[in-house]
Amino acid sequence: MTQPxxxxxxxxxAPTERDVTHPFAGIVTRGVAIAIDGGxxxxxxxxxxxxxxxxLAALGFADVGTLPSVLGTxxxxxxxxxxxxxxxxxxxxxxxxxxxxxxxxxxRTGSPPNVCRSTLRYFAQFPSILLLFGGVIxxxxxxxxxxxxxxxxxxxxxxxxxxxxxxxxxxHGASADESSAALHAPSxxxxxx
Amino acid sequence: xxxxAVGVAVxxxxxxxxxxxxxxxxxxxxxxxxxxxxxxxxxxxxATTTGRTARRDLVRAGERQAEIVLAAPELGRLVDRVFAGPxxxxxxxSVATHRFAHRLVDAMLTDELVADVIDRxxxxxxxxxxxxxxxxxxxxxxxxxxxIETGTITSVIDHLLSSGSVALIVSYAATSPQxxxxxxxxxxxxxxxxIAAEITASGQLExxxxxxxxxxxxxxAVVSILESDFVVTTTDHFTESEExxxxxxxxxxxxxxxxxxxxxxxxxxDEITSGVRRRTVSLxxxxxxxxxxxxxxxxxxxx
Numbered sequence: 001m002t003q004p005x006x007x008x009x010x011x012x013x014a015p016t017e018r019d020v021t022h023p024f025a026g027i028v029t030r031g032v033a034i035a036i037d038g039g040x041x042x043x044x045x046x047x048x049x050x051x052x053x054x055x056l057a058a059l060g061f062a063d064v065g066t067l068p069s070v071l072g073t074x075x076x077x078x079x080x081x082x083x084x085x086x087x088x089x090x091x092x093x094x095x096x097x098x099x100x101x102x103x104x105x106x107x108r109t110g111s112p113p114n115v116c117r118s119t120l121r122y123f124a125q126f127p128s129i130l131l132l133f134g135g136v137i138x139x140x141x142x143x144x145x146x147x148x149x150x151x152x153x154x155x156x157x158x159x160x161x162x163x164x165x166x167x168x169x170x171x172h173g174a175s176a177d178e179s180s181a182a183l184h185a186p187s188x189x190x191x192x193x
Numbered sequence: 194x195x196x197x198a199v200g201v202a203v204x205x206x207x208x209x210x211x212x213x214x215x216x217x218x219x220x221x222x223x224x225x226x227x228x229x230x231x232x233x234x235x236x237x238x239x240a241t242t243t244g245r246t247a248r249r250d251l252v253r254a255g256e257r258q259a260e261i262v263l264a265a266p267e268l269g270r271l272v273d274r275v276f277a278g279p280x281x282x283x284x285x286x287s288v289a290t291h292r293f294a295h296r297l298v299d300a301m302l303t304d305e306l307v308a309d310v311i312d313r314x315x316x317x318x319x320x321x322x323x324x325x326x327x328x329x330x331x332x333x334x335x336x337x338x339x340x341i342e343t344g345t346i347t348s349v350i351d352h353l354l355s356s357g358s359v360a361l362i363v364s365y366a367a368t369s370p371q372x373x374x375x376x377x378x379x380x381x382x383x384x385x386x387x388i389a390a391e392i393t394a395s396g397q398l399e400x401x402x403x404x405x406x407x408x409x410x411x412x413x414a415v416v417s418i419l420e421s422d423f424v425v426t427t428t429d430h431f432t433e434s435e436e437x438x439x440x441x442x443x444x445x446x447x448x449x450x451x452x453x454x455x456x457x458x459x460x461x462x463d464e465i466t467s468g469v470r471r472r473t474v475s476l477x478x479x480x481x482x483x484x485x486x487x488x489x490x491x492x493x494x495x496x
Contacts, residue, residue: 102470140480
């Protein structure tokens with residue numbers, strides 16, 4: 001029995017119930033994962049904002065609706081969301097939504113991307129969306145189901161329960177041994193570029 | 194005619210009583226005047242004490258005899274014969290023909306006879322004694338078995354339904370504090386566990402349930418009960434009771450229950466997400482094929 005790729009990064013593999021014929025995650029699975037992440041990040045930020053606003057109100061800072069407060073909240077929100085995605089991608093390769101949908105972000109070596117690569121991928125999503133979602137629709141036509149931000153950041157989104165040898169062949173046929181070793185050994189891609 | 198006879202008898206009795214009073218008048222006077230009154234009174238007191246002791250002994254002897262009878266194997270054989278013979282069916286038919294059950298139930302419930310009887314039985318502990326004896330003698334299973342096999346229960350339920358007594362009984366059971374007390378005592382005693390253990394160990398519970406559930410009479414009885422106010426009243430009663438609150442608190446605080454609920458919730462969540470994953474994987478392929486066909490691009494084969 002082939003070992004699923006989800007065992008990498010120290011995370012338990014997703015249930016191998018589905019019939020995976022392609023190691024790379026498609027647009028629907030990724031879209032559902034993003035939607036879940038939006039809800040999760042929103043909920044986490046709401047809890048954070050309630051705590052902070054309560055603390056500010058207790059300290060006497062009750063000016064809500066002014067330009068500085070709106071800008072400040074937006075900046076905190078952006079930092080929060082960026083932090084959420086970057087931390088999740090660079091540690092386990094999975095956000096909450098990706099974990100639920102059984103997909104994982106990896107580099108060509110099969111390990112999770114480092115912080116710089118994760119940050120780059122996050123901000124590369126903006127041009128993907130601004131080009132009338134052309135960078136996202138690209139997933140349906142790319143041979144390895146990569147979006148524009150994946151190409152820019154050098155990342156791949158794979159099914160976590162896809163067989164390792166299938167992922168290895170698909171990721172990097174030339175250096176299959178290296179990829180296979182990386183998929184078995186949980187470590188972040190701090191050195192890979 | 195009967196009234197006249199009764200009237201004559203009463204008048205005759207009164208005349209005899211008056212005659213006796215008049216005839217005994219000299220004796221009463223003599224007893225009061227002479228010193229014979231004291232010894233006679235003492236003799237009467239001694240006779241009273243003797244009589245009281247004799248009555249107490251008689252009751253004890255009766256209880257001992259009852260215990261012997263309940264424990265005797267002859268009782269089992271007698272029960273066998275009664276249920277095997279036509280007597281039980283005849284009694285039921287007779288009861289139905291004369292609408293005896295309905296009248297009896299009506300009279301008992303309206304006269305609060307049932308309440309008094311249950312009250313006394315609870316105070317004297319007679320129910321517990323009878324149940325204990327039945328359990329010890331092993332007759333309980335046999336009695337229930339016979340009742341079900343002979344179809345007596347079916348006939349009784351049919352007759353009660355046709356007479357409309359079920360609604361009366363159900364209504365009474367739902368509102369009577371005596372019934373509630375009896376149920377509470379039965380539930381708190383260890384006898385319920387003993388009965389349940391005996392029935393379960395004998396393997397007859399399943400058979401009984403099958404036979405009862407197949408009975409159309411019981412189905413009609415259940416429908417009748419459900420259509421009555423019994424369910425609403427009983428539900429309200431249970432939900433508002435202190436016992437229910439205690440049970441819920443105990444259940445909610447049980448670590449086993451919490452663990453089981455958590456496991457079940459996790460299992461359900463896993464099942465849902467697995468289903469979503471399977472669907473999205475197939476949708477990934479389908480969306481990709483559709484888009485490629487739309488833009489006349491070659492469809493990729495599996496990697």
